[in-house]
Amino acid sequence: MSVFQYRCFLLCFLLLCGRLDAATLYAVVSDNSAPDLASGAAKFADQYPDHRLVFRSTSQLMATPETVLRQQLQKADAVLILGVFGDAAQRLAVSLSSRASTTTLLAIHSDKRLERLSQHQGTPLLDNVSDPQLAELAQQLNASDDSAAWLRQTLAQYPDASLWWQARVYWHHRGTANIAQLIALVLQDSDPDIRVEPARALEPIRYFHAGDIRPLHQINTQTDQPLVAILDLDSGDRADNLALLRSLCDDIARKAMQCVGIIAPWGSKTLAALQVLQQGRIKGKLGAIIALQDFLLGGGEQREHATALLQQLDVPVLKGIRLHDRTESEWLLAQDGIPVDAVHYRIAMPEAQGISQPLVLATASEPVADALTGLVFRFSVPNTTQIAAIAERISGWTRLQHTPNAEKRLAIIYYNHPPGRHNIGADNLDVPATLFDLLHLLKSNGYHTGTLPDSPAQLLELLQDRGINLPEDHAALTAMAPRVTRVPAKDYVRWFAAFPPALRSELIDGPLGYLHHTIVRALQSRQPQLADTARQQVLTDVLHLLEGVDHPARNRAMKLVRQLDDTYQQLALGKATADQAQQLVSAIVATGIEGVRGWGPPPGRVMVVNNELLLPGLQFGNVFIGPQPPRGWEVNEELLHANLSVPPPHQYLALYQWLKHGFKADALIHLGRHSTYEFLPRHATGLSDEDYSPLIAGNLPGIYPYIVDGVGEGIQAKRRGLAVMIDHLTPPLSTPPFTMTCLPCVS
Numbered sequence: 001m002s003v004f005q006y007r008c009f010l011l012c013f014l015l016l017c018g019r020l021d022a023a024t025l026y027a028v029v030s031d032n033s034a035p036d037l038a039s040g041a042a043k044f045a046d047q048y049p050d051h052r053l054v055f056r057s058t059s060q061l062m063a064t065p066e067t068v069l070r071q072q073l074q075k076a077d078a079v080l081i082l083g084v085f086g087d088a089a090q091r092l093a094v095s096l097s098s099r100a101s102t103t104t105l106l107a108i109h110s111d112k113r114l115e116r117l118s119q120h121q122g123t124p125l126l127d128n129v130s131d132p133q134l135a136e137l138a139q140q141l142n143a144s145d146d147s148a149a150w151l152r153q154t155l156a157q158y159p160d161a162s163l164w165w166q167a168r169v170y171w172h173h174r175g176t177a178n179i180a181q182l183i184a185l186v187l188q189d190s191d192p193d194i195r196v197e198p199a200r201a202l203e204p205i206r207y208f209h210a211g212d213i214r215p216l217h218q219i220n221t222q223t224d225q226p227l228v229a230i231l232d233l234d235s236g237d238r239a240d241n242l243a244l245l246r247s248l249c250d251d252i253a254r255k256a257m258q259c260v261g262i263i264a265p266w267g268s269k270t271l272a273a274l275q276v277l278q279q280g281r282i283k284g285k286l287g288a289i290i291a292l293q294d295f296l297l298g299g300g301e302q303r304e305h306a307t308a309l310l311q312q313l314d315v316p317v318l319k320g321i322r323l324h325d326r327t328e329s330e331w332l333l334a335q336d337g338i339p340v341d342a343v344h345y346r347i348a349m350p351e352a353q354g355i356s357q358p359l360v361l362a363t364a365s366e367p368v369a370d371a372l373t374g375l376v377f378r379f380s381v382p383n384t385t386q387i388a389a390i391a392e393r394i395s396g397w398t399r400l401q402h403t404p405n406a407e408k409r410l411a412i413i414y415y416n417h418p419p420g421r422h423n424i425g426a427d428n429l430d431v432p433a434t435l436f437d438l439l440h441l442l443k444s445n446g447y448h449t450g451t452l453p454d455s456p457a458q459l460l461e462l463l464q465d466r467g468i469n470l471p472e473d474h475a476a477l478t479a480m481a482p483r484v485t486r487v488p489a490k491d492y493v494r495w496f497a498a499f500p501p502a503l504r505s506e507l508i509d510g511p512l513g514y515l516h517h518t519i520v521r522a523l524q525s526r527q528p529q530l531a532d533t534a535r536q537q538v539l540t541d542v543l544h545l546l547e548g549v550d551h552p553a554r555n556r557a558m559k560l561v562r563q564l565d566d567t568y569q570q571l572a573l574g575k576a577t578a579d580q581a582q583q584l585v586s587a588i589v590a591t592g593i594e595g596v597r598g599w600g601p602p603p604g605r606v607m608v609v610n611n612e613l614l615l616p617g618l619q620f621g622n623v624f625i626g627p628q629p630p631r632g633w634e635v636n637e638e639l640l641h642a643n644l645s646v647p648p649p650h651q652y653l654a655l656y657q658w659l660k661h662g663f664k665a666d667a668l669i670h671l672g673r674h675s676t677y678e679f680l681p682r683h684a685t686g687l688s689d690e691d692y693s694p695l696i697a698g699n700l701p702g703i704y705p706y707i708v709d710g711v712g713e714g715i716q717a718k719r720r721g722l723a724v725m726i727d728h729l730t731p732p733l734s735t736p737p738f739t740m741t742c743l744p745c746v747s
Contacts, residue, residue, distance in 0.1 A: 022050040023190030025183065026076035027373075028092060030083035031057045032324050034377035036238065037082065038370045040179025045372055047180075048194060051187055055373035058088040066095065073099045078186045081107035081114050082171060089114055106164060106186055108171045118164050121189065125161045139301065141172055143268040147201050169199045172265075174234065204269050205276070206237060208245045208261030213237050219260060219282055226257045226398045227284030229277055230320075231270065232292045236263040240379040244322065244362045247382040248290065251391035257398060258284050267299035274298075274309040287398035289317045290390065291355050295345045307353045316397045316701075316724070318390060319350050319358040321686060322380050328363040332690060333522045333530040335537055337683030347685055347719060357722045359390050360686045385689050392699040393722075400666060400701055405446035409622045411665040412438070415675065416627035419469035424460070424627070426672025427707050428731050432460040434671065434705075435625060442623060450621035467616050469630050471606050471651075478609050485615040487654050487662070489603040492613055495657040496602045496650070500690050503647070510598030511538055511645040511681065512564070512585045519568055520578050528572050535568045541645035545595050553591035560588045594632050595646045604650035606632070613654040624663055629655050631676055644681050648692065656696045667701045670723065673710045678721035685719045693720050 029037045034057040041053050054072060056064065061084075064072075073079065073095060084092060089111035096105070096114075102122040107114035115134070118125045126134070137154060144150045147169050154165050163185070170182035178199050188194045208230075209219050221227060230248055235241055249259035260282055264273040270293065277286060289310075291297060298306030310317060321338065323331055331337065338346060338360070347358050364378035400408065414431050416423055425431050436456040443449040453459040466483050470476045496504065506514035515538040522531035539561055546558050564584040570576035589597045599606070607614045607629065617626020629652040631643070656677075659665045670677075680692035687694055704723035706714050709730055717723050 022052060023077040023187050024052040024054060024075055025078050025080060025187055026072055027053070027055040027080040027082065028061050028084055028088070029055065029057060029081075029375075030085075031059050031377065032235075033083050034375050035240065035379060036174055036176075036179055036235070038373055038375050038377065039176045040183060041370075041373050041375075043176050043180035044183040048184070048187075048191065051191065053183070053373045055370075055375045057375060057377055058084055058086075060374075060376055061088050061092065069095050070098060076103070077190050078104040079106070080183070080186050081105075081110050083108075084110040084114060086111075093117070104163075104186060104189060106167050108164075108167050118161075120163050125164045128160055129158055138168075139268070141168065142265055145204060147172060147199065166199075173199050173202050175200065175202060202234075204234075204265060205273050206234075206263040208237070208242070208249070208263065209259070211246065211249075213242075213263075216276070216281065221258045221260065221282055221284045223283045223285075225284055226287035226402070227282065228252050228257050228259050228288050228290065228394055228398075229282070229286065230259065230261040230290045230292060231273060231297070232261055232263050234263055234265040234269075236261065236292065240365075240381070241322070244292075244380060244382045244387075247384065247387050248320075248361070248391070251387050252394065255391050255395040257287065257395065266293060266295070268302050271298045271302040271306050271309070274306055274313070278309050278312055285401075286313060286315050287401060288315050288394045289313070290320045290394070291317055291350060292320045292322065292361075294350070296349050297353055297355075303353070310353055310355075316357075316394070317353070317355045318394065319347065319355045320361045320390065321346055321358055322362045323360055323686070324364055324378065324380065326364055327366060327378075328381070328383065329521070329525045330527060330530070331360060331363050331686065332688055333518060333525065333527055333534070335530075335533050335682075335684065337686030337688070340684075343685055351718065356718060356724055357393065358685065358719060359386055359393075359722075360688070361386050361390065389689075389694065389699050393701070396666065396699060396701045403666065405442075406448050407622070408447060408666045409664055410442070410447070410624070410667050410669065411659045411663060412623065412625040412669045412671055413628050413675070414625065414671045416467075416469045417630075417676075419471055419630050421464045421468050424463055424468065427674065427710065429672040429705075429707065429728065430456075431671060432456045432463065435459060435463075439620060439623065439625075447623065448621040449623055452620060462618055463625075467618055467625065467627055469607065469616060469627050471630050471632075474609070477607065477614060480616065481609045481612070481614055485617065485619075485658065485662075486609075486612040487615060487658050489608075489611045489613070491662075492650065492654045492657065493602050495661060496653075499653075499695060502690050503692070503695065506598070506647050506681075507650065507653075508598050508601055509585075509589055510596055511542060511647065512588055512596070513598060514647075514681070515539070515645075516578075516582060516585050519571070519581075523572060531568070531572060535565065538645045539565050541643055542596055545643065545646065546593065549593055551591075551593050553593060557588055557591045557593055557596060560584055560591075564588065595643070599647070599649050602650050603654070606630070606649040607651040613651045615651075615655050615658055624659065624665070626655070628652075628670075628675055628677070644679065646681070648676075648680060648696075653696065656698070660698050660700065665700060667703060668697055669703045669705070670717075670721070671705055672728075673707050674713050674717065675704075675721065678716045678723075683720075687720065687722070691720075693722060697722065 037055060093113045096117055105117055105119050107118050112131060116126055141150050151165055151169050155162050167182055167185055170178045181197055184194050184196045188196055206213050207216055207219055245261040252259040262273045264270045296303040362380045362382045365381050367376050367378055369376050415426055433456040436459050439449055439452050502514055502517050518534045519531045542561055546554055567576050567581045567584060571581055603613050617624055631648055677693055677696045682691040702723035704717050705726045705728055708727040714725055718725055
């Protein structure tokens with residue numbers, strides 16, 4: 001081979017194979033931050049296309065075979081770990097222990113075990129920095145308005161860890177340009193042509209208003225209009241996340257309210273954002289806050305100050321949820337709604353600061369694969385139905401703030417369980433006396449109540465005459481009909497037509513109708529586990545119901561349910577058809593057993609006289625008080641009271657639809673422990689429009705006086721009933737006189 005031929009061969013080789021000094025970077029990133037890393041990788045590759053970027057999300061990491069993972073780590077010239085905690089951190093720490101320690105490894109904003117593994121060309125970076133010092137420095141960076149000054153000071157104090165501190169600043173500011181520079185920083189030893197630029201500092205608190213990100217001084221709101229503030233994380237201005245802010249503000253504006261999104265890092269900057277609101281630096285009458293941040297506002301160090309600021313602001317704070325780990329279909333089909341392991345930081349911890357009424361506002365897209373890095377991630381997709389719901393709910397709360405008391409219309413619902421004249425009550429609460437005091441308190445505060453009873457006893461007489469459920473006594477209902485509200489069947493049918501199709505089917509055909517719909521949807525969506533969970537829950541509830549039923553078709557129905565159970569399992573394996581399962585469903589419904597059979601076409605039979613649905617209750621001016629309708633009446637009421645599979649009768653829904661559309665209530669009060677609407681079928685948390693609670697209570701402001709020791713059930717009222725809780729004390733106890741005459745009784 002001649003010299004010329006050799007040079008041509010070498011040139012072709014380099015053109016085909018790339019640079020001989022091209023490096024491989026292996027990175028692991030949290031699922032939530034994967035889109036950020038992919039965006040930064042694309043920008044880096046535009047300038048330095050020869051290097052190989054092998055990136056994985058934590059979900060991908062957990063699905064990677066151990067031998068493959070170790071090979072990928074071993075081949076890497078550098079390793080970058082970003083936001084990795086939990087099981088993924090544990091696995092990665094074990095896998096890294098077997099890797100040669102002569103290259104660069106940076107673990108940033110991750111589990112401390114991983115951060116301690118950070119090294120530069122085999123030299124540990126953090127050996128001279130203790131965990132408390134790391135935590136304090138991180139707090140200082142989060143609180144700083146000048147990250148460049150923080151970096152200079154920290155480098156002077158801990159020069160051996162300079163590479164780690166620089167990487168921490170890039171990740172702190174995020175953004176496509178900074179993440180591209182972070183990748184450059186990690187690979188600079190492998191390529192002398194790489195130039196690393198200082199981090200581009202973003203404003204720590206940014207504002208979204210009138211369709212764009214802008215500084216505080218450019219927020220042009222009006223002093224005389226209600227204002228809604230949306231508190232988001234510093235990733236809120238990423239393109240997909242910004243779509244949620246834009247949709248929320250658009251819907252809020254349609255309700256004649258102003259909207260400002262506040263984008264701030266979690267911790268001290270969130271506290272500063274709340275101070276902006278508390279100081280009135282954004283014009284307008286603050287009416288509500290939507291908190292999109294999870295955990296505690298202000299973080300562990302500033303949460304008490306943040307809570308105090310929320311108390312001073314004294315407005316409703318509603319929880320908005322981005323579901324990063326479930327698609328809309330997965331969320332709708334899942335029995336839990338929000339994954340159980342996420343409830344504590346998405347709902348429970350915010351509740352500690354008075355943040356309530358949690359609604360899912362965005363779900364995840366289907367997985368997207370990035371061709372450059374191999375990252376598989378999901379985008380956030382706003383849910384228009386849920387966004388409209390939270391805007392309507394906030395509109396209701398702000399309307400209460402600005403409407404004169406004399407014009408407000410209130411509905412107070414008490415419990416008549418089991419139905420009848422002698423069962424008006426609540427747990428350790430004297431309901432007639434409470435209603436009497438409440439009505440007079442409303443009157444003294446300017447509410448229009450008309451003429452009120454003179455005593456609790458007189459009120460009780462009225463309630464027993466016109467404010468009780470008598471579903472099994474047709475003669476008594478016929479006599480009561482002229483004295484109570486009646487909803488013509490045609491009106492209810494019109495409201496019923498607006499219900500989600502799946503709920504209309506369930507109300508007519510019973511829980512098995514909805515179950516069949518759910519299983520078919522889940523299997524079509526390739527979610528067999530969701531289908532299996534729904535099958536087990538609903539069929540277990542139906543069998544429990546049948547076990548307590550006194551009906552001639554009981555044994556046949558139980559046998560058919562077991563056959564249906566087997567058929568659904570075979571359907572999941574491809575050994576049965578949906579039509580075969582539907583035939584069994586129809587046979588079970590045909591047994592005619594209440595609860596299992598459904599309630600038939602509207603208006604049904606419960607509390608219906610002359611094709612009108614009866615709604616017992618009393619109206620005092622602008623205040624309606626009435627009993628919550630029964631869950632049924634042929635079956636033992638206790639079997640239906642908190643059944644999570646059997647839908648409520650038509651009359652149950654008719655009351656709440658009339659309160660919204662007929663009576664036009666501004667707020668809904670459920671009096672005492674406990675209602676049944678928060679124990680109706682579907683999601684445990686993260687309700688959708690296929691749950692009954694939003695259909696029943698709608699987006700009306702809900703207030704729920706509740707006994708203080710009812711913690712477990714009260715949680716359901718908050719999370720499934722979307723109510724704001726007001727605790728009342730347990731009754732006081734006293735010690736009776738003990739005399740010798742009592743001793744025979746004791747013995």
